[in-house]
Amino acid sequence: MRGFNFSVFSRFWAIAKLYWLGSEKKGAFILLGILGLLLIGYTQLSVLLNTAQGDLISTLSAKNETKFWQTVLRFLLILVVYVPLFAGFSYTQSKLGLYWRRWLTENFLNKYFTNRSFYQLAVKNIEIDNPDQRISEDIRSFTQDSLLFLLVVVQSVLQVVAFSAVLWSISQKLVIFLLVYAIVGTLITTGVFGKKLVTLNFGQLQKEANFRFGLVRVRENSESIAFYQGEIQEKNNLNNLFTDLFNNFNSLIIWQELYLGLFINTFEFLPYVIPAIVVAPSVLSGELEVGKVSEATGAFARVFFSLNIIVSRFQSLTTFAAGINRLSTFHQFLSPEEKGDLLTKVNPENRTIDTIENGQLAIEHLTLQTPNYQNTLIENVSLNLPQGKGLLIMGTSGCGKSSLLRAIAGLWNSGTGAIFRPELNQMLFLPQRPYMIIGTLREQLIYPSLEKEITETELENILNLVNLPNLADKFGGFKVEKDWGEVLSLGEQQRVAFARILINQPRYAILDEATSALDAKNEENLYKHLLETNTTFISVGHRESLRTYHQLLLQISDNKSWQISTINDSP
Known part of the structure; x- marks a missing residue:
């Protein structure tokens, strides 16, 4: 395959024609x-x-x-x-x-x-x-x-x-x-x-x-x-x-x-x-x-x-x-x-999760597997999250909590069943370690929007809400470019990520241990603002204090089983 033969010329033409036969x-x-x-x-x-x-x-x-x-x-x-x-x-x-x-x-x-x-x-x-x-x-x-x-x-x-x-x-x-x-x-x-x-x-x-x-x-x-x-x-x-x-x-x-x-x-x-x-x-x-x-x-x-x-x-x-x-x-x-041919080799039986965009967030008979289809994480999960409510997902490490979020985001489709969700532009995902772009503080805060129309005064007010009142002054304003992943602590990065929710105002927020580096007071402050905006949200976490801010609980066990309950009925 790697020899110097005529197959090289066919591969060459396959790439070259992109330009010579293109626009x-x-x-x-x-x-x-x-x-x-x-x-x-x-x-x-x-x-x-x-x-x-x-x-x-x-x-x-x-x-x-x-x-x-x-x-x-x-x-x-x-x-x-x-x-x-x-x-x-x-x-x-x-x-x-x-x-x-x-x-x-x-x-x-x-x-x-x-x-x-x-x-x-x-x-x-x-x-x-x-x-x-x-x-x-x-x-x-x-x-x-x-x-x-x-x-x-x-x-x-x-x-x-x-x-x-x-x-x-x-x-x-x-x-x-x-x-x-x-x-x-x-x-x-x-x-x-x-x-x-x-x-x-x-x-x-x-x-x-x-x-x-x-x-x-x-x-x-x-x-x-x-x-x-x-x-x-x-x-x-x-x-x-x-x-x-x-x-x-x-x-x-x-x-x-x-x-x-x-x-x-x-x-x-x-x-x-x-x-x-x-x-x-x-x-x-x-x-x-x-x-x-x-x-x-x-x-x-x-x-x-x-x-x-x-x-x-x-x-x-x-x-x-x-x-x-x-x-x-x-x-x-x-x-x-x-x-498609390459992915078929990974998934010969063509088992994939159906993703349906219909403006709500629900799961029907979902069985979730790893991308290589080697392991099954959760079996036959069904739930419906009403608008304006919060769902907390808990369980031991490795049971599939974060993987379920990846499936909702459409990153993983290995398995069977269906996921109903709104369009992705109405959702904002916050991982445990937020992604910090190389750019200005303004660009950092409005991410992933490209050109959000918002004044510096409004940005300062939002930084105050997430308990970062002096962030702009500390680094010289909103137009200064930094490697923010290096200059901000993980706790500061998580608060910047919450600021993105308040700025972009998505209908749904998906939080994967998004407050793990914060103290209880800062965590309470951020969730309070989230509840005030009537945002529908899903959180993954281990802290018992998180139960306070959610109405539904999905408990996942190591044996692929699960249980859905209201917070008042949860153990």
Whole structure:
């Protein structure tokens, strides 16, 4: 599967056509057309320059001063056109690659966030590692390298056509030898080195991403690691990741630099001397001018390296093929038809929970399982939550309390039964550790709204309600950007999350131990404001004090059983 074969080209086209057959295809083909014209002009000028170089040597050998200076002038005039043409070609190529990367990145990001694919990738246990690296690095490499290889192939074809005519006029034997030599070298390279190098490059991309992700995890969890004094374990883990990276790269350089390098250097050395050997008898006999040796050598080299494109660029081609494989599997997962096949492997019996949006919150005969369908958490639960009431979910750790909230949110659909709920934009979920965005304090408070119309005075009043009266002044106002997950304590973060409820005013609030870091007084204050807004809410928690603020209790047991009761009837 990972070998260098025709399947790579099918995967390449599956990704490439997103751009070339997409909404920006007109602009893409215009830029590609400009590149084609520049390439034709550049190739023709290369032929003229090669001929001029041969003429320079011939005029010097003939000691023809007048013709020599005419040839120098012709050479300089060609160069005046050649240099800006080459610069324009490079600029247009980079510009097209940049636009292509932008569109392809936007396409992947749209699919990544559609239907919460980013979350499904994390919980469905699908073997697609490091999606961040695939979006950032693999797309960059794909757009730059694929365009480069495309233009190199086109350029090679043009140069073969242009310089073969020159070479044929000098020696037909050179052309025949060249074709046979290039074909044999290509077959040896792809057959002996292809599959091995693609596999090693694929593994290297994966191991580099794993090592980088391990470093990011240490940075993001530095405080927890420090509290646990887990430095030695984390260092050993990173050392192990780097050892895997090191060993794979060691194998890669042995195959790539040593074995392949020996073959390529030997293979590409001989063409430098062959033209002189073949043409020498004709020059020595006087049939050809001395400059024809230089002209034949230049033309032979151009044709040879054009035909030899796979051998000469095989190292970068194998890396490129490995990147295509990684990007292709990611694209398959993000495509609805392909994703369905992948998820069917996880859920062969196609058991899913029905989610029905009808403006109320109720559960009917719900049996909830883990995303991989390995464990059943709750069986045959049914309940109805009236508008303006509060439901408290309690039970031992691991019995499925938070998982039930994930099912209500539509994050988990593993199991059977039905969940009735309002539209998600009428609900706000508060996890135990709130998500703190990188942005201003204002953006933090109105999240997940994009542009909530609310004055700073109103924001200050809401901060007072959640017992954070000096938060804005402490950090310099509502427009200051901070890493709020680092500068705020967990208790402050939980109060900021409650402020979001008061600002966004959802009809339903889902609280997963959302007051676990608060004292009893702050907890009472927050729930009091929640009750005053007539918000319907569900809370998960262990504290007995939470019973005070709820009207219904769902008690879940370890044996998958459950019991629903009013708070007054609960034990």
